[in-house]
Amino acid sequence: MTNDTTQNVPDRMDKKKAMKRLKLMQKSRALKHEAMVYTRYERFWHWSQALLVFTLLFTGLGLHGWHGYVDFEEAVEIHTVAAILLLILWLFTTFWNFTTGQWKQYLIRGGVRRVVRYYLYGMLVGEAHPYKKSLQRKQNALQSLAYLSFMVIIGPALWASGLLYLLYDLWDDYSWALQGLKIVAFVHTGAAYMMAAFIIVHIYMTTTGKTVFHYIRTMITGYDNIEMTEVEEAFYKETKTVPMRD
Amino acid sequence: MLNVYRMLSVSFWVFVFVPGGALLAAETQQVITPQLSLKVPGGTADHSKFSILKQDFANGSDVTQACLKCHTEAGHQFMKSIHWTWEYDHPVTGQKLGKKSLINGFCGNNTSNEGGCTICHAGYGWKDDSFDFSDQTKIDCLVCHDQTGTYYKTQNGPGHPDMNHIFRDDPPKNWSEIAQSVGLPTRNNCGKCHFNGGGGNGVKHGDLDQSLINPDHALDIHMDANGLNFSCTACHTGKNHQWSGSRYKTTAVDPVGRGEPGFRRNVASCESCHGTSPHEEDEIVGIKMNHHVDRVACQTCHIPEFSRGGVATKTLWDWSQGGKLKDGKPYKEKDYTQGDGTHRATYATIKGRFEWGENVVPYYNWFDGVAHYTTLETKIDPSKAPIDLNHFGGAPDDRNSRIWPFKRMHTVQAYDTELNNLLYTHVWGDDDSSYWGNYNWEKSIKEAMKHTDVPYSGKFGFVDTYMYWPLAHMVAPEEEALACSQCHSKDGRLKHLAGFYMPGRDNLPWLDMLGALMLLGAFALVAAHATARIILKKRG
DSSP states (O other): OHHHHHTTSOTTOOHHHHHHHHHHHHTSOOEEEEEEOSOHHHHHHHHHHHHHHHHHHHHHHHHTTSOOSSOHHHHHHHHHHHHHHHHHHHHHHHHHHHHHSGGGGGSOOSOHHHHHHIIIIITTTTOOOSOOOOSSOOSOHHHHHHHHHIIIIIHHHHHHHHHHHHTHHHHTTSTTHHHHHHHHHHHHHHHHHHHHHHHHHHHHHGGGSSSTTHHHHHHHHOEEEEEEOHHHHHHHHHHOSSOBOO | OHHHHHHHHHHHIIIIIOOSSHHHHHHHHSOOOOOOOOOOTTOSOOGGGOGGGSSOOSSHHHHHHHHHHHOTTHHHHHTTSHHHHOOEEOTTTOOEESTTTOOOSSSOOSTTOHHHHGGGSSBSOOOSTTOOTTOGGGBOOHHHHOOSSOOOOOOSSOOOGGGGGGSOOOOOOOHHHHHHTOOSOOHHHHHHHHTSTTTSTTSSOSSOSGGGTSOOTTTOTTTOTTTTOOOHHHHSOEETTEESOOTTBOOSSOSSTTOSTTOOSSOOOTHHHHOSOOSOSSSHHHHHHHTTTTTBOHHHHHOOSBOOSSOOEEEEEEGGGTTOOBTTBOOEEOOEEOTTSOEEOSEETTTEEEEEESSBOOEEEEEOSBEEEOOTTOOOOGGGOSEESEEEOOOTTOTTOEEEEEEEEEEEEEEETTTOOBOOOOOOSSSSSOHHHHOOHHHHHHHHHHTSSSOOOSOEEEEEEEEEEEOOOOOOOGGGSOOGGGTSSTTSTTTTOOSSOOTTTOOOHHHHHHHHHHHHHHHHHHHHHHHHHHHHHHHO
16 A cells, blocks of 8 residues: 555655645545654653653652661762753753754643543543644643643752752852752752652553553554554655654 | 071072172071971980980979970960960950869869869969969979870879878889970870869760770771871971860861961861862762861761770769768769770769760760850859850851760759859868868858859759860771761751751651642542543443
8 A cells, every 4th residue: 555655745845845735634534553653762761761750759758758768878879860860861852852843742732621621531431532643743732731841840940959959069158048958948849749749640641541551662662553644654654754663 | 408408599699690709698698587397207306315304303393494494485385375374365255264263064163172173284383372373483394295104293282181092102203214205295195184184084075085095096097006196286286385276266167278388387177187178079979078068077977976995984973962971981883884894983972973975976066166154153044954064156057167076064063042153162172171071062162162253142052064075086987987867867966956957857847748748639639530440441
């Protein structure tokens, strides 16, 4: 079937025109194909971030006195190294997001209410998900909102307060330093609790796919079933911009 | 050495720049002003070869007069020293401090007890108010400079006949031999008094006792007899017979650190050798620890416990229990056996009840190096006992203070129940009112207070007091230093210090409550949703 569709795409069509054409074609009859939704870098970003965040959360809770599984000194060392690595990762990912244009995935769009309604009600009574995953829009509106909050509220609150915490010695001479440290501790701890709550819900949400482990497998392999028109499919296969398994 | 330099310098001028000898004369006539230099170890004089010391001295004062023949300035210098005056006018608080007038939590006070207490005065003959502090021939050079180890001091005035057992049965001193032995003070010299303060080995300080005469590495890394083997003056630098490091006014925060060679001679701080960033700067924990040094004294982590050398220190002295007799006679109970096997008194008729401690965890507090004392004149509020006999300034928001370790001494001692001030007591003397021998507080206090301008109501009681002794000795090896978690934990060593947020110890309880609620809420939401999914799926 691939042979038929490729002929629909002119050989020397420029990309812009092709995309426009594709969007038109998407509205027509679509089939699901196993395509790479999450590129290698996105998966590396996600899983290394997950590892670092878990490390930080675990050592951070230890430092805060919630548990005594790690000695304070070791916890400080691990927490600091993990924080620096995460900062580097986030810096690089910000760069990546902007150079690849992927930052647009996180823009807030309408439809949050419909998605929330789906999870609270529709899903339980067997309705279909109101959102269709596509390569241009990998996340539903609720996900975008959640990840955006993660990136512009929880994340910055953590790294900004964390850096201030780490560099306390640079500002501890000021008269407000004692009060300042308390505020830094407040922001850092508060944001950490928000991060923990995010993670709990985030992990649970991974079980809401076709099967319990479907989303996790997708995040590991990068492949998911995406509806695409024949034209779209043909384009990706011809240009090899998106690896496909079928 | 100086001559060599001058010759070189002169040759330089003569042969390189200046033809002819005209300027040579000008160069040699130039006035030489004092320059910075350091003492050359080894010494250049053998005192046993000095004929002036090869005489049959009748007493210590004769030796001193011989010393002063060559050391022309030593007497004038020393008479300004606190070792001689026992007085200190505090430049910050204006208080008059010094052993001469202060009340401590041990034997009490010097006034009216001079005959006994001045056994630790670096002079000869201070037995009452009449001692002449301007007579330099009464300076005791030998207690600090004797290197035979045979020199000892005796009381300047007699005690009650019953107290004669305190006098040691030592052989007569060979003044000539001792005089010829003199050298720079060693730990044995300083320790004669400073290791035995408060009435015996290790009693007073906790970080100073006879175990430091020959300490091993584990007890003190600097004084380790097989290692660095520092004498006291290696750190307690000074000039003109004035030594740095008095607790009355200490450099609690030393931002200067090492400075240039010979930069200053008046600081006994750890930083003056170790600098202000003493830990490894290429590892996270080292950097973090360096960030601590402006708020936490080196001593706090590096003296994890004191009295570690097998010698106990007194932690409680209850004077109110004194005076009990057995068969009409004073007695002692020695129910504490310290690490080196010596039995220490837990009760003595002359002094009351004692408690001892070894490997003691210090008391920690902010410390700005400025001592404030409760003197004889200070009004106290007995309802707020224990009364602090001394305390130091400092607070979390005071950048001139750091967290410092202390020995805290607990004493039960006499005070005026009408006028509310502490009292002097007369314990040493060959008379019918000295407590040691007569065991009568009324007479003892009345006699002691006669020597002061402070009125005494005639009514006394006993009150609990605390006295704080900042620690700086018995610095343990690196691996024995405190771990972070010994302070950074809910139940750590600094749990009683308020006014600052410390990670690991502190939290914002309402924030933790909110956080816990949020996490529980998230779990509840997830659990409810999952249950609903499972149930509804089964129903189809």
